[in-house]
Amino acid sequence: MDIRTRLLETAEQLFDRHGFTATGMDRLTQGAGISSRTLYKHVGNKNGLIAAVLNERDRRFHRQVETDSVDALFGALEIWLAQEAARGCLFLRAWGETGGDVPEIAEAMARHKQRMRERIDAIVVAEIGRQDDELAESIQLLFEGATHAAAYRGVATVEVARRAAHRLAGLARIA
Amino acid sequence: MDIRTRLLETAEQLFDRHGFTATGMDRLTQGAGISSRTLYKHVGNKNGLIAAVLNERDRRFHRQVETDSVDALFGALEIWLAQEAARGCLFLRAWGETGGDVPEIAEAMARHKQRMRERIDAIVVAEIGRQDDELAESIQLLFEGATHAAAYRGVATVEVARRAAHRLAGLARIA
């Protein structure tokens, strides 16, 4: 496997499991099986590594969530949470741990949320046949809520979010 | 002002602004204007301080959110987020930064979420005249979602959550 890929996958796991600040470079190099010199050649510094991990995760997450119905959207979230463990949104966690002070990380977070919003906009159009900002924002809230509530209420809470989104879409359809 | 109160208030601010791991004990003692010896006498160690901060915040948050209508609940959240700055749920952030491995912190988080759930259960009864787990869980999802989405979409998103909760309550009322 490619060195950079191995590094990013290892880092994503360790960051998600133990937190960003708490995960030292030694554990990262050891986990990826590379020297620290190589790590710094590839990602510059720790914040660069965090940003790279987030951007790669965004690509992977988006690929999974690229659906065009409310059902499929929350179904994808359910699968994601079931196989990745639910510890809240990694983008918001990175942003929070760094106090919002690292531009590359803040931008990765904002970009990810914006991309999610565009996907939901498309789903709304597919569901009710027209744009509806209020509905889209509500679905994003339910999606965000499920992502975080799953950490303490379990993945089953995604089903509740899916049904609530469905009901709101139904109301929007007849409005 | 009481030393312990001053310490907890300072710590809450610094933890919220910069993250838990990133906030060193020096900055805490300096911020609170106390010696490190006194700090350790009062809270034992850093995890003890974090747990104490969370438990105090739970008390304060709950006092603000102790309402009995959907409108008032989200109104309270809006006020809270407007005056405290929205960086996501501090309980989930602490839990995530410590990898869920610190019992006192994990318990503080779970207790806080459980208390929130009980409040929402009471609100549901007040709103529709009977218990409704599905509605309560949906409202908790919207509340959680608004808390986190406010970090990147601004406090205005709380209004959207409030309206969505209202609609779902309306549906539950006629069901």
Place this chain on the structure above:
DNA sequence: GCACATGTAAAGTGACCGTTTTACACTGCG
């Protein structure tokens, strides 16, 4: 008036932080 609790200031503990450096091995290409 003396013990005691509670506070301060400041130095010291060893461990670990992110990052750089030094020295060396392997590979593929002109």
Place this chain on the structure above:
DNA sequence: CGCAGTGTAAAACGGTCACTTTACATGTGC
């Protein structure tokens, strides 16, 4: 053949980490 590129291992960098210790100043109550 030689050399640039890419990797390793391991030590060193100065700094900061959470936490403890030492030494000293208070005020309070018996």
